[in-house]
Amino acid sequence: MQIRTCVPLWLMVVLAPSLMLLLVSPIADRIDLPPPVTGLSYGFYERSCPKAERIVKQMMKAFLTPNVSQAAGVIRLFFHDCFVQGCDGSVLINDTQGEQPAIPNRTLRASALAIIEQIKTKLESVCPNKVSCADVLALAAREAIRRAKGSHFHIPTGRRDSLNFANSTTVLANLPGPTFNTSQLLLSFGSKGLNAIDLVALSGAHTVGLAHCGTFSKRLRPTVDPRLNPTFAESLIQTCPNSSINVAVNMDIVTPNKFDNKYYSNIVNGEVVFNSDATLLEDSRTRATVEEFAAEDHEFHHHFTISFIKMSMIEVLTGNQGNIRKVCSVLNSKTTPIITTTDSHVESELDTPSYATM
Numbered sequence: 001m002q003i004r005t006c007v008p009l010w011l012m013v014v015l016a017p018s019l020m021l022l023l024v025s026p027i028a029d030r031i032d033l034p035p036p037v038t039g040l041s042y043g044f045y046e047r048s049c050p051k052a053e054r055i056v057k058q059m060m061k062a063f064l065t066p067n068v069s070q071a072a073g074v075i076r077l078f079f080h081d082c083f084v085q086g087c088d089g090s091v092l093i094n095d096t097q098g099e100q101p102a103i104p105n106r107t108l109r110a111s112a113l114a115i116i117e118q119i120k121t122k123l124e125s126v127c128p129n130k131v132s133c134a135d136v137l138a139l140a141a142r143e144a145i146r147r148a149k150g151s152h153f154h155i156p157t158g159r160r161d162s163l164n165f166a167n168s169t170t171v172l173a174n175l176p177g178p179t180f181n182t183s184q185l186l187l188s189f190g191s192k193g194l195n196a197i198d199l200v201a202l203s204g205a206h207t208v209g210l211a212h213c214g215t216f217s218k219r220l221r222p223t224v225d226p227r228l229n230p231t232f233a234e235s236l237i238q239t240c241p242n243s244s245i246n247v248a249v250n251m252d253i254v255t256p257n258k259f260d261n262k263y264y265s266n267i268v269n270g271e272v273v274f275n276s277d278a279t280l281l282e283d284s285r286t287r288a289t290v291e292e293f294a295a296e297d298h299e300f301h302h303h304f305t306i307s308f309i310k311m312s313m314i315e316v317l318t319g320n321q322g323n324i325r326k327v328c329s330v331l332n333s334k335t336t337p338i339i340t341t342t343d344s345h346v347e348s349e350l351d352t353p354s355y356a357t358m
């Protein structure tokens with residue numbers, strides 16, 4: 001009764017649309033986040049290992065506080081996991097026939113692999129056989145972005161680990177190369193269910209981290225790529241006197257360890273190292289997004305979050321697929337002691353290694 005007398009009906013009618021907007025806007029923000037694919041959910045470990053996400057968060061904080069530049073290694077590791085037979089932890093397996101010896105993976109950071117292994121060891125001691133390596137990597141990459149002052153967001157969990165890994169040829173066929181043009185990049189990302197905006201947004205991860213001379217030397221010699229800013233090109237030539245030198249440069253010369261939108265203004269200014277970065281400004285399918293992200297930091301973070309979650313769900317194993325690896329770098333079949341039993345239940349718990357591409 002009181003409400004009716006205090007707020008006249010005409011005022012309520014006038015205010016109703018704006019009130020509705022206020023009420024629904026946080027929900028609308030969440031609506032355009034990609035829904036989890038079947039088998040994944042937000043807070044998957046709430047019951048089976050309630051401390052899982054907190055442990056990842058605390059350990060990443062401990063690893064990255066003294067040296068935030070380590071964040072880049074973990075973020076790239078996750079990308080290389082997801083693009084090769086899905087986000088299944090297969091990149092973590094240390095095997096001479098596996099993914100790590102493939103050319104694009106040779107510059108993955110050993111420190112990033114060690115970080116994931118240490119977090120997993122801790123999680124195994126708290127809740128054995130519950131949290132997959134694929135999820136540890138996904139959560140660690142999410143934390144790495146946050147610690148580098150990028151956006152903070154939830155990601156769905158529930159991924160299972162692969163029982164196998166790809167070989168070098170498959171790795172090479174699935175990861176885009178730094179010499180790619182936009183058409184090649186769109187094809188590569190399209191094959192993973194990612195669109196042109198995802199391509200531009202995810203490439204923004206090159207706002208942190210390093211590139212070795214050999215990955216961009218073709219833009220310097222025999223002739224300098226005219227799209228490179230001359231001063232920037234000269235400094236690259238000085239740092240990289242030849243392509244085989246084992247030296248790396250910061251990819252973002254403005255804010256190398258900050259997860260921000262400077263990468264996009266670097267593209268506009270001709271100050272990015274890879275052809276795959278520069279090409280995004282030349283193609284009508286990606287140019288406007290580059291310009292938009294260069295102008296609006298929050299637009300970059302918003303779209304990056306969406307695209308990162310999409311990437312984190314590529315070809316995931318869920319439910320009864322795959323397994324939970326005990327040690328991320330070793331298939332369970334190689335860590336499980338030989339069990340001599342006829343108990344079919346026990347046998348079914350053992351992994352059968354099936355090398356997908358070998």
Ligand code: HEM
Nearest residue numbers: 072073076079107176177178202205209210211212215276
């Ligand atoms: C668009 C296609 C992409 C190409 C061609 C590409 C290629 C490369 C290359 C060649 C390097 C340098 C590696 C080195 O010399 O050590 C690199 C570094 C890096 N990439 Fe990408 N990348 C792409 C997309 C992505 C995506 C989608 C992400 C993550 C979401 C990502 C994250 C990173 C990070 C963080 C680094 C720095 C790694 C470090 O400092 O250890 N990249 N990328």
